[in-house]
Amino acid sequence: MQVDQRPIAVFDSGLGGLTVVRELRRRLPCEDIVYFGDTARVPYGTKTPETVLRFTRENCAFLLRMNPKCIVAACNTASAVCLPGLANELPVPVFGVVAPGAAAAVEAVGAGGLIAIIATEATIGSNAYKNAVFQIDTRPAVVQVACPLLVPLVEEGLDESNAIVELTLERYLGPVRRLSPAVVVLGCTHYPMLRGALASFFGKSVVLVDSASSTAEAVASTLGDSGVLVGAARNGRLHCYVSDNPRRFQTVGSRFLGESIHDVVRVCPEELACGRLSLGRTRASA
Amino acid sequence: MQVDQRPIAVFDSGLGGLTVVRELRRRLPCEDIVYFGDTARVPYGTKTPETVLRFTRENCAFLLRMNPKCIVAACNTASAVCLPGLANELPVPVFGVVAPGAAAAVEAVGAGGLIAIIATEATIGSNAYKNAVFQIDTRPAVVQVACPLLVPLVEEGLDESNAIVELTLERYLGPVRRLSPAVVVLGCTHYPMLRGALASFFGKSVVLVDSASSTAEAVASTLGDSGVLVGAARNGRLHCYVSDNPRRFQTVGSRFLGESIHDVVRVCPEELACGRLSLGRTRASA
Structure with a gap:
């Protein structure tokens, strides 16, 4: 087996992508990850495709400096808006979260079943999930709902069953529940934090597809098939970079990651945007 | 009276500052305004002081190209974090929203009364309102509460009395209401959109200080005293520039402004950040 010490690079508009990192570390504990x-500039979900594409290009340019073996767009909005187009511009394989989530949804939905996609405004506006489902199978019915308040609710720590969360789910998703979907796709990396509340809301008969988990599965299996894993029994390291507020990332991010974050370095947003990509001056260490 | 045709320049992280523009246009209908x-890059309220200062400098550099007679930081976070420091760097007078709001609160609070400041995390973290109150009068008691969910709720259009808004107000402000404040300062330019809900929540005996209105009053009176108003009976024009999504700005912004927005030009965020400040390619016209 070929040994490839290069890290897996992962980016998101903020800390939601850490739910993908959590799933990657569960499946590939020996791999180094750069996040x-x-x-x-968070959030991306309310911004236009042109702006999301510009930011995503800059994020990838930064990550390429780390000499990664691949890049994971652990951001549904960036995946929906920029892929597969952006993948052609980059010298390493790029994984998005939309295609694996859509594949898992198609696999889970029975004959005549309905797939409900819930995501940010930009992801829903792109129709990326719907198109990805229909590329695999044109038979399932698909409904899509934008839920802009769910990200701020999760960021505020309202991830447990809570009256504000319940009312907000009812507001966005009441009409969808009445259609009795067979599968609900969590089309935003923040939404796994609401998994319990969504499971209660939709009931036991609905399959919740977590695109973070489906993506990690796809990355692990593709890298394994290509023979580019580390191939040594060791603990993979996680290095995190942010464009602002490393302290908050450490505190809130640890909830998303399910483990403590030890090392976060701030990268200058100004240099990011100008292509003068060097590391910033602020470091938050645990 | 001296005639000064230069526009009044106003900026905010997003569209909240339009509540200040609405109050300015009410008081100074003949003046041109550039917004x-x-x-x-919205929101600013959850970002660090360094990042807010960087963005604010770039916004002011852009507005100075319009040859304004003054700049109004119609953003509580930017005012709280960057003023008065930034004013010394700029060649025109700069007005913030914090000092006028604090002055109005001190004027409204009676002897022994309590002032409650409600605002974003960054504004509260800066202690700017509290410090501004104590610079005028050290006698009032001051409490401060960060309410991060209120901006997304307003942006989502939940500005009327609504169960989600009520529960969120109870969550953040229940403990403050039990302290029976005499004055509540709306320390975020989005909050005037929740004025009705806040008035019901706190009851009739509480004075709500709207910093948007206090700021417009301060700008009008200072410019009038300096003799730099247009000095002609005509309808002042409003030109709006945004760094993303001019269509959404037009639609949602009109609610904030209380009148239709006719002309919005997008400015390239990349050029903003690099100091190469030219106008963008996207224009949304009504």
Whole structure:
């Protein structure tokens, strides 16, 4: 087996992508991971495709400096808006979260079943999940719902069953529940934090597809098939970079990651945007 | 009276500052106004002081190209974090929203009364309102509460009395209401959109200080005293620039402004950040 010591690079608009990192570390514990969270410009989900593409290009340019074996766009909005187009511009394989989530949804939905996609405004506006489902199978019915308040609710720590969360789910998803979907796709990396509340809301008969988990599965299996894993029994390291507020990333991010974050370095947003990509001056260490 | 045709320049992280523009246009209907909303990088309220200062400097550099007679930082976070320091760097007078709001609160609070400041995390973290109150009068008691979810709730259009808004107000402000404040300062330019809900929540005996209105009053009176108003009976024009999504700015912004927005030009965020400040390619016209 070929040994490839290069890290897996992962980015998101903020800290939601850490739910993908959590799943990657569960499946590939020996791999090094470099994470970039664009916390100075978060959120992406309410911004236009042109702006999301510009930011995503800059994030990838930064990560390429780390000589990664691949890049994971652990951001549904960036995946939906920029892939597969952006993949052609980059010298390493790029994984998004949309295609694996759509594949898992198609696999889970029975004949005549309905797939409900819930995501940010930009992801829903792109129709990326719907198109990805129909590329695999044109038979399932698909409904899509934008839920803009769910990200701020999760960021505020309202991830447990809570009256504000319940009312917000009812507001966005009441009409969808009445259609009795067979599968609900969590099309935003923040939403796994609401998994319990969503499971209660939709009931036991609904399959919740977590695109973070499906993506990690796809990355692990593709890298394994290509023979580019580390191939040594060791603990993979995680290095995190953010464009703003490393302290908050450490505190809130640890909840998303399910383990403590030890090392976060701030990257200058100004240099990111100008292509003068060097490391910033602020470091938050645990 | 001296005639000064130069526009009044106003900026905010997004569209909240339009509540200040609405109050300015009510008081100074003949003045031209140039507005910049940094919608590609909104919100500022959850970001660090260094990042807010960087963005604010870039916004002011852009507005100075319009040859304004003054700049209004219609953003509580930017005012709290960057003023008065930034004013010394700029060649025109700069008005913030914090000092006028604090002055109005001190004027409204009676002897022994309590002032409650409600605002974003960054504004509260800066202690700017509290410090501004104590610079005028050290006698009032001051409490401060960060309410991060209120901006997304307003942006989502939940500005009327609504169960989600009520529960969120109870969550953040229940403990403050039990302290029976005499004055509540709306320390974020989005909050005037929740004025009705806040008035019901706190009851009739509480004075709500709207810093948007206090700021417009301060700008009008200072410019009038300096003799730099247009001095002609005509309808002042409003030109708006944003760093992303001019269509959404037009639609949602009109609610904030209380009148239709006719002309919004997008400015390239990349050029903003690099100091290469030219106008973008996207224009949304009504």
